[in-house]
Amino acid sequence: MKALSLISLLLLLYTQCAFSQHTPEKGKALEGITADGIMSDIEFLSSDLLEGREAGKRGAGIAALYIASRFKQLGLQPFHSNSEPNNTTEHYLQKVPLIWSKVEEATLAVKKGEQSFRFTSQTDFSPAATNYSFNANGNVVFAGYGIEETTNGGFKNKILLRAKGYPGMGDTLSNGHQKYNSLTERELANIKNNFAREAGASVILEFDPENPTFHLPADNDQKDYAEKELSKRSSGIYKRAVRRSGTELGNTPPIFKVSHRVVEALFPEWQKELSKYTTIAKKKRKFPTSTSGIEVAVQVEETPFMCSNVIGKIEGKNKDEIIVIGAHYDHLGIYDGFIYNGADDNASGVAGVIALAKAFAESETIPEKTLIFAAWTAEERGLHGSTHFVHTFKDLNKIKYYHNYDMIGRSSNPEKPDSAVSFLYTKSWEQAKNLTDKNNTEANLNLNIRWGAMEDPTGGSDNAPFAEKVIPIMWFHTGGHPDYHGPYDHAEKIDQNKIVKIVKLSFLNIWDLTNRINQ
Incomplete structure (x- = not known):
């Protein structure tokens, strides 16, 4: 009787299993x-x-x-x-x-006293894709890598200059390396952009400390397609911003990529300033302000x-x-x-x-x-x-x-x-x-x-x-x-x-x- 019950149970389990799979x-x-x-x-x-x-x-x-x-x-x-x-x-x-939002015209000029030095778009600066026109001017605050976590509203309506990367990025033992090294480029950018937005910045200027320019070498444009250097971000998708119709404009400040020539016009000793950022600050820093003023403007054309x-x-x-x-x-x-x-x-x-x-x-x-x-x-x-x-x-x-x-x-x-x-x-x-x-x-x-x-x-x-x-x-x-x-x-x-x-x-x-x- 026990054997029969066991056989019946096994047959039932087999049938259920077979049904579930077959x-x-x-x-x-x-x-x-x-x-x-x-x-x-x-x-x-x-x-x-x-x-x-x-x-x-x-x-x-x-x-x-x-x-x-x-x-x-x-x-x-x-x-x-x-x-x-x-x-x-x-x-x-x-x-x-x-x-679609396409930048039709962009200008950047640094003012020193009565003199104004106008820089060339796509040579010394490049505006990121943005979906609205704007004009901003004033002095610039040097914010290191722009990733401090102890500044609350410290850049209200100011123009922020930041370096690409993060504090201590060259030191594998630094707290900055331990915290940010595993992030993708996009994840790091999101953190930095959130910081700038929450701090109240009106415009972001960003430069690469390791590269005097911000794009591929000029001779790349003269090469045949098969010889050109390619970037994962080579597609035209990154040239124009897109938003859903009827939605509000983005609240992230517009970002200008700038060359070392622009940075030096604003902060002649920027390398000395940046060298202070070897670690994430545990208390609020004092950020230097440029003695020169700057004016940036973008004119955007929108196409539904x-x-x-x-x-x-x-x-x-x-x-x-x-x-x-x-x-x-x-x-x-x-x-x-x-x-x-x-x-x-x-x-x-x-x-x-x-x-x-x-x-x-x-x-x-x-x-x-x-x-x-x-x-x-x-x-x-x-x-x-x-x-x-x-x-x-x-x-x-x-x-x-x-x-x-x-x-x-x-x-x-x-x-x-x-x-x-x-x-x-x-x-x-x-x-x-x-x-x-x-x-x-x-x-x-x-x-x-x-x-x-x-x-x-x-x-x-x-x-x-x-x-x-x-x-x-x-x-x-x-x-x-x-x-x-x-x-x-x-x-x-x-x-x-x-x-x-x-x-x-x-x-x-x-x-x-x-x-x-x-x-």
């Missing part, structure tokens, strides 16, 4: 996630025909219509429609109104333009619980004769979203929760597409989770594919890690997952606007590589085996989340 619907969907299917989308979206998919440009418009046609082909409902029989690809497009998110859905039994799955489809466009194709960033993510939509559509199972599949515009311009969606969605409380893809197609070395992938998630949502770990093991995917639990996942990608609304997020990412934001991010470098495994793991996670009530 239901016909789930099995059919998993089989449909293939390298050929994913690569066909990546190859088209990253082709030269699409010209780098810069938001607002022709190539991005073609990409949007292609993604919309794929959603229609798969039988997804348009986001704004109720399964009307005559839906067209246009019904899948959510218009996102944006404004329209681009689109592409959104489809599979309506679930419960229309009041929604999972959003998204990835941005825009990239950096064309600059200086190079096409920034963006196969990994982020044609790979969009192909992943399409593959997930196909898997759920072909499973022929009505999910418990509603699934929204989205391809966001203008992520590279400032997360504008996903932000517009979040800010215009009427029932945010219905969105239970957001799943993000951004760069899921590479190994660090294309010649040596690996199984590494980062899984970033809201720390308080421990279930995301547990599901991912379980499904990776049970499906024998053997991905080497680096776990990234985040207290406040409001940066990095299109997860940010969702996280700001306290919506739990999960995000797959295969990491940076030498082609990131460069013109050689091509489809042939995609790690096909890895991306298929990531999409399959995502499908299993979302299947569990949507088909289990109260999860």
Whole structure:
């Protein structure tokens, strides 16, 4: 009797396990996630025909219509429609109104007594992209590296001069090195800009202590395209600011990059002053003010333009619980004769979203929760597409989770594919890690997952606007590589085996989340 009970129990456990892993619907969907299917989308979206998919440009418009046609082909409902029989690809497009801001004219002059020395734009200074015109003048405060934490409002309506880097950056034992060395250039800039804003600065002047100029050598412009030095920030995206129409102007002070000639005109002994910044100050510093005055001005031309998110859905039994799955489809466009194709960033993510939509559509199972599949515009311009969606969605409380893809197609070395992938998630949502770990093991995917639990996942990608609304997020990412934001991010470098495994793991996670009530 005991033996029979044990056998019955084992059979029951086996049946439950087999059902959880091998239901016909789930099995059919998993089989449909293939390298050929994913690569066909990546190859088209990253082709030269699409010209780098810069938001607002022709190539991005073609990409949007292609993604919309794929959603229609798969039988997804348009986001704004109720399964009307005559839906067209246009019904899948959510218009996102944006404004380009282009600097038309910029001036910088240093005044010494009655004399005024006017400097040349793009030779001695370069205004950062800004979305408003302004004129500022007065004396300049030398703020070292502009990262002090003990000055509160000390630069109210003043012009701040700061050096690139941070205190003690050349000393691995300094508190500055320990605190800031691990940060990316963007993260450090955000901290410094926040400091300047909170301190009340009206304009920021920034120079590189190690470089008398602020750009590539002049002879670079005379070289053939194949010989030119390339920067990760070579794209035209960094030449113009973009904001969503109807939003307030940014409150970060405008930033001018300046040469040593400008710095010396203001502070002849700037090197001596900067040498004092070998450590982070524990008490408030006294910042010197220039005896010379300065006048800076920028004239900006604004141009409205329209681009689109592409959104489809599979309506679930419960229309009041929604999972959003998204990835941005825009990239950096064309600059200086190079096409920034963006196969990994982020044609790979969009192909992943399409593959997930196909898997759920072909499973022929009505999910418990509603699934929204989205391809966001203008992520590279400032997360504008996903932000517009979040800010215009009427029932945010219905969105239970957001799943993000951004760069899921590479190994660090294309010649040596690996199984590494980062899984970033809201720390308080421990279930995301547990599901991912379980499904990776049970499906024998053997991905080497680096776990990234985040207290406040409001940066990095299109997860940010969702996280700001306290919506739990999960995000797959295969990491940076030498082609990131460069013109050689091509489809042939995609790690096909890895991306298929990531999409399959995502499908299993979302299947569990949507088909289990109260999860």
